[in-house]
């Protein structure tokens with residue numbers, strides 16, 4: 070199937086009380102793993118790449134891999150720019166064919182975040198490409214950007230409503246207690262805050278930093294109104310641990326040997342997340 074946008078996918082999830090998990094991919098094997106998982110689970114699929122991943126390989130390479138793999142595996146997939154950190158990168162991904170764009174202006178003062186988000190929406194509107202924005206500041210490490218836990222700022226529901234109204238953005242990432250990277254302790258999610266935002270904001274809501282969040286907590290966050298759930302760290306772990314395991318055998322020299330196991334482990338992890346978020350059978 071051709072690449073689709075995240076718009077209808079997330080609206081359907083929102084209307085029916087499940088979430089679409091979004092998976093960060095770093096190479097061809099992870100793209101294939103995600104597509105195979107979506108085909109096996111008959112799940113809608115969002116794959117996404119961060120700015121550092123797009124320095125490793127271009128948006129065009131990732132878009133073309135996604136486009137071909139979606140056709141090969143017969144999957145309804147969107148390819149999304151995760152944490153777009155500049156108008157320029159958003160524009161580059163848009164021109165490469167990305168079907169969903171995040172502009173993360175969460176570090177900026179509110180008014181500047183609104184202006185930047187609007188500018189990106191103006192860019193993508195001619196092709197009907199939806200835009201995700203972020204309000205509030207998550208802790209942890211995303212790419213090279215590190216936020217100390219004490220500097221994390223939870224999303225204010227009234228501000229979220231104002232932001233959604235002023236920008237016309239299509240989905241909104243919230244800061245509600247999750248963080249990027251590996252958790253040191255168990256994260257505590259502010260479910261009431263999610264529910265409060267859900268009550269007054271009509272667009273789909275996004276949870277970032279979900280790797281390492283207990284399954285029960287993810288389920289509850291989805292029940293409270295989250296429609297997109299981002300996973301990056303757990304997939305990087307699954308991939309790298311598989312490679313590490315195989316390379317203890319010094320006789321292995323063929324990249325396909327560890328690529329194959331790593332791909333299989335990532336696929337298993339992804340299928341598990343699809344079932345957890347309830348997107349299985351919804352394609």
Ligand SMILES: [Zn+2]
Pocket residue numbers: 152211249277278299
């Ligand atoms: Zn994130």
